[in-house]
Amino acid sequence: MSVASRNLSDLGLRTSQPPDSLPEPSPETPPELPDQEWEIRTGRAIFVLQETLPEFFKTGLITSINKVTGSPRRPNSLATPTINPNFLEPPVMPEDEEPIYSPNVRLSYTPPVELPPPFPKTFHVEGFQLYLASSAFIRRTMLALYSDLNVQVTKLVIDTPSSRQSDSPPSPSRKRRVNREKSIRLRQTVTGNARLGGKPSEWIIDSTYTFSPVTGLIHQHVINSIHPAPHQAVYDALHLSMSKLIGGTGPTTTNGAAYNGKIESGKGA
Secondary structure, eight states, rough: GGGGGOOOGGGEEEEESTTTSSSOOTTSOOOOOHHHHHHHHHHHHHHHHHHHHHGGHOOOOEEEEETTOEEEEEEESSSSSOTTTTTTOOOOOOOOOOESSSEEEEEEEEOOSSSOTOOOOEEEEEEEEHHHHHHHHHHHHHHHHEOOOOOOOOEEEEOOOOOOOOOOOHHHHHHHHHOOOEEEEEEEEEEETTTTTEEEEEEEEEEEEEOOTTTTTEEHHHHHHHHEOOEEEHHHHHHHHHHHHHHHSSSOTTOOOOOOOEEEOOOOO
């Protein structure tokens, strides 16, 4: 079945290559970082999330840092990305900047109540540009509906596997895999006042960010829960927004590498 024949409502756009957690050796495989550099990179990413997510509605999503100072870099534009021949290709990073997200970063969310067809059980968005576009859509929509939006990071837990005692020492490869399993569980409280009527609203969002054991970049972002859960109208708006972003009513291949992916239903995920 061709990509164009699938329905965009699956919202499972992904690149042709899987996330970089367990890459196969190839010329395109990113080089593995030394342990110390990997720890520094993941630590910087955690710092960026903790410091910049509270300013999300003012600055947009912060996705890179200054290599020398480690300080977060603000985006050059807060506009929602639009389709162009290079839209789905990895962005060109200035020499003095370092990303905190993988080019193949994957976002997923499973609503607590399964939505009616044609919506999938689990929503998937894969690829940095689509991840960035999704964040821009959320920011723009919330700013249109609410005033005085505020974000607080109320909980941040770093998860790493505990060292297991063994009679025999682990092999070097085993040691690397264990030491480089790192994720963070993050809780945000979002508050705002409805522009229509002024009613105050509050949402609690629990997410898990997982780091690549190879690059130290964030390569998975799972939204575990949103309370209260979004109304179906939000998904309808997201469907429409992504349709306009890619062009037409469904996904199409554009200029080869510009859209080199597929749609996933996410059912059974």
